[in-house]
Amino acid sequence: MILSGDSRECTAAAGESLPVLLWPLALLLRGVPDAVHEAALSRVVSGVLRARAEGLQPLEGRRVTIVVTDTGNRLRFRVCAGRVGRDPMPAQADTERDVIIQGRLLDFVRLAARTEDPDTLFFARRLSLEGDTETGLYIKNLFDALEIDWRGPLYRFLGRSGGERATALVERSGVEATLRGLVERALR
Secondary structure, eight states, rough: OOOETTEEEEEOOTSSOOOOOHHHHHHHHHOOOOHHHHHHHHHHHHHHHHGGGGGGGGGGGGGGEETTTTEEEEEEEEEEEEEEEOOOOOOOGGGGGGGGEEHHHHHHHHHHTSSSSSHHHHHHHHHEEEEHHHHHHHHHHHHOOOOOSSSSHHHHHHHHHHHHHHHHHHHHHTTTHHHHHHHHHHOO
């Protein structure tokens, strides 16, 4: 990834410009060790999948690596006891991974933000999958079927009464649709 102060453009290795919205994330990924990203992402993914712990059972013991090609990150995970966690296996052991998913930061963000269909990203080879195809497809389908619950954290953080008020405010204001539209436009 190249960040040029003159042209105010952040360019991925493949030459496509990275939206300005993603510059801080790209710099954070480049500047902070992968172990920190693995720990944070493990917590987020485990939290999102908490209600679907049974959905992780077929992945028990599996090792997955996510490679963000334009930032140089290799994030290693293992499913153990119904949770996604960092895999302490050394980097040299990537040949022992069940699945390696790789692509550019922009495409992973599009996948996470659900602004692009996962099938489109994989069939267009913007995200690639190596290793055990059945495991890779299970992971793709698991995330494709997820509905992100933004209300749950509000209730946990603000309590029942505060969560109800905040949810009503967000729904009345239309901010959810506005934010989704902004994200979709920014990621094009």
